[in-house]
């Protein structure tokens with residue numbers, strides 16, 4: 383398959399250079415895609431800036447009409463895109479529908495129904511007594527061109543939702559998909575094109591990291607929505623600082639799951655199995671550390687090993703396949719390295735950990751006798767590997783959970799609400815879930831993002847939209863009066879009034895407050911002239 387890569391201002395381009403994406407189930411080339419170069423980056427930004435002038439002025443209700451069409455176009459293309467994801471990235475077809483496409487549809491539905499609530503102007507009341515004559519509101523305004531740079535592990539839903547949020551808030555987009563999954567990127571751009579989004583609102587730049595770098599460094603990038611590794615995130619953060627660009631970084635994770643002795647064991651085993659191995663463990667919020675209470679440790683390990691043995695690893699296009707191949711040869715090497723090193727340091731492999739087939743297949747592994755000195759418990763593994771450790775108390779489990787540079791999501795498995803509540807408060811993470819894991823990426827209302835090395839800012843829901851707007855505070859004053867208290871001229875009387883106003887308004891002592899207010903009254907003439915009778919009459923409480 384050979385595909386036109388870059389889409390700039392509504393035109394698909396054939397460039398001088400091509401690169402290849404690989405089918406991970408066979409290790410064979412899947413498609414050739416044209417790569418963008420520096421000139422294309424400039425053209426894409428010109429197009430995005432030009433289309434911003436029109437798109438940003440459209441009322442939200444008109445922009446939403448485009449999203450309604452997009453929903454229909456996506457619904458009509460579900461199977462075809464699921465197939466492309468399965469072949470280019472490797473997750474099973476069913477999983478592609480369940481964790482990438484249906485949540486994307488659901489988010490569109492959410493935005494169509496709820497975006498206005500989050501983005502319409504919001505009235506607020508001035509708190510400061512002296513400003514009460516003014517009327518205030520917030521406006522949530524578009525910022526400009528948003529760069530969406532995305533990874534290969536969720537090649538559809540991550541960029542699709544980032545682009546959607548950027549357009550919904552009135553911005554325009556320059557999008558670079560991962561060079562590992564460019565065809566899914568092309569499919570995304572086609573969806574926006576087919577839904578009738580104006581030329582230049584979504585510009586696609588297929589290519590490798592040099593294209594990403596040029597996008598980040600371009601003077602017209604106003605916001606960067608980056609999802610990927612910590613290492614790249616850091617480099618982008620540094621570059622963004624030079625241009626004082628707004629940035630959202632969604633980076634890696636090393637997520638813990640804590641299993642308490644009162645947990646519903648079958649549910650915990652089933653849920654953790656899925657949370658660790660879904661998408662061949664290549665999920666930023668995969669369970670990468672399991673802490674199990676000593677009382678149930680043996681049962682848990684036995685049950686999870688048994689279920690792991692039953693998982694079917696194979697052709698992602700086969701409906702009964704649970705786990706497909708890993709996506710890249712280099713990711714497979716990294717996983718093997720983590721496991722090998724742990725085993726050399728005394729860990730025990732209970733099942734899995736075998737490479738097989740023509741592509742990048744690796745059987746899901748359960749590992750015990752691990753500790754926090756090992757890389758497998760410290761660095762992101764990003765593969766189908768579940769290391770399990772024993773603990774004695776909730777405090778110890780919380781300390782272990784927090785003993786990491788990452789802080790994306792965390793889960794606790796318990797029937798006791800008090801235990802859960804302690805974990806919820808103490809664990810350092812952007813998301814905490816009880817008796818489930820990972821699913822919340824598919825909840826449009828749930829803000830997504832991490833703390834520590836897991837990132838900065840949020841995507842999804844109200845907080846995600848707010849990352850993409852200029853929160854403009856507007857204050858209007860049509861009151862009468864020739865001056866304001868704090869305006870010129872300054873003199874000794876104003877100095878005295880300022881000192882007394884502090885005590886009169888903010889002192890906790892009633893007697894001091896009263897004394898200061900009485901003394902303030904001596905300056906009534908000045909106050910009346912500058913503050914106005916209406917304000918004093920309306921707000922005596924703040925002064926007395």
Ligand code: NAD
Nearest residue numbers: 532533534559560591594595610611614632633634635666
């Ligand atoms: P990556 O950092 O290698 O690449 C991500 C994207 O950045 C790709 O499009 C790549 O071409 C581009 N890129 C690379 N170098 C660049 C540079 N210097 N400047 C600009 N762009 C550059 O990440 P990956 O291997 O594709 O993805 C896996 C990582 O993503 C994992 O660490 C995973 O945890 C993380 N991830 C995080 C989330 C989240 O929501 N927190 C979600 C999915 C994946």
